[in-house]
Amino acid sequence: MLKVITVDDEKAVKQGLRKIIELHCPGFEVVGEAEDGLEALELVRLHNPHVVITDITMPVMNGIELIARIREWSAATELIVMSGYDDFKYAQEALRYGVKDYLLKPMKIESVSKLLNGLREENVRRSAELERYRSCLWACTGIVEKLAEQLWLLDEAGWNGSLTAISERIGGDLLTDDEKALLYADLTAYLRRQIRERGLELEDVAPTERGSEDLFVRNVDHAADVIRANRNWGQRVAIRNALNHIHERYHDPELSLEEVIALVNVSPAYFYKMFKEETGRNFKTYLIEFRLDKARELLAGGQYKTYEIAERIGYPDYPHFTKVFKKYVGLSPSEFRKNMGIF
Incomplete structure (x- = not known):
């Protein structure tokens, strides 16, 4: 269930929102309701909600200040503002804090359900992408551990096989180019840590325009060169x-x-x-x-x-x-x- 906190100084507004969410937004649960921004901040820290729906004009702490404070604390929380026509300019101002969207009062069932159900579908998609990335990362870190051992023993055939295995795993997981670049960066950092634990420090390899996989391979080649220069393998x-x-x-x-x-x-x-x-x-x-x-x-x-x-x-x-x-x-x-x- 995706957790929702609603914020408005009018009780009727919060009750109406709760009813719409319970009846028309499957997969969402209202876990807290606040009358002002200060009370809402306490609920956010307590529940770590997926979504906060807040009014603009409130006592103690208004909606603009609230969403700014939430954004300092969490980049992942989805923020939605409610406003009347008179507050429309404030709703536009809120967009610069990464607010997902805004709802005009009086709120309609169709508007609320369309917005939240869209968020749910987006959350499902992101979760699937994250799970795919995590699965690929776990598989590849295991190969990198073997790769580090092969490098340390200067087993060139072995580490070339590991590079092929990593390339095939990443290439077969339908990752975006940005995800592949992030994954190769994570694997490079992990490889450096593995070599550092064995007593050698690796320097940065300058990137080129040939892509993240090429940069990873050149980091592996650099690691092999450093190991060759610092060890006398084969004499023992x-x-x-x-x-x-x-x-x-x-x-x-x-x-x-x-x-x-x-x-x-x-x-x-x-x-x-x-x-x-x-x-x-x-x-x-x-x-x-x-x-x-x-x-x-x-x-x-x-x-x-x-x-x-x-x-x-x-x-x-x-x-x-x-x-x-x-x-x-x-x-x-x-x-x-x-x-x-x-x-």
Whole structure:
């Protein structure tokens, strides 16, 4: 239900509005009524309404001041002003504060229902667009986490595959050009954070006229150049062997740090230092993140139940898996799957 607050110093006006909304505007609910702007502000902060319908001329605080104060507090609230013919110039003034529309008194059922029902349809459309954007963002951030790991390990074939996966996901989600540009900007910032957590800072890459996807690819290339210049990957064969072993055995719940160190036959102190330098993570964090990356892939695929996925990535204790997943991902497995559009 979309919440509505009405504001007018005449009780009959508010009663008439409530009746019209209840009978002719499905999907809306009047959650508060105020006699002046000051009282209305308290109700707005209490209810965070979707719509405020306010008169212009009122005691204590008039409608123009009220909508200005509301707009300072919330950019999302839809504002509608009511006015008589004598106040028409004030209604026009209100438009500069982002007022959606105005209603002339005495109000007609057709005018109110047409305006509010139009708002409802617009809200449904925006909600669908937002859900599509959020779903795409969640899917792509998971790929970017893998991309950051591939960059850090200088796995060029791997990160090119991730770039293709991101491009295909964004291209298939019917996003507008502005939404794509915003999405690529968000993913760039997320990639920089992933690399920063591993100890390297990335500089801004100057945009060109070739588009947001091209800029994202050039940021990835820049990240690869920075990593190459700051690391001596390949000189520590023991760590490469350790990573290969982890990638092959991550699904085994018994896989341990001691097992890996014994396999590569180096001292624990050397292993701790070199592993952190090469991966940007300690062994425990690296293993958890690698397992969760696999979990996200399986959740996105939709072929397995969540408890089956937990077992497949080395977590036979399902409650422990869900706890770890939410801690690192920010959502429970079921919430993540829902955001991916899989129910």
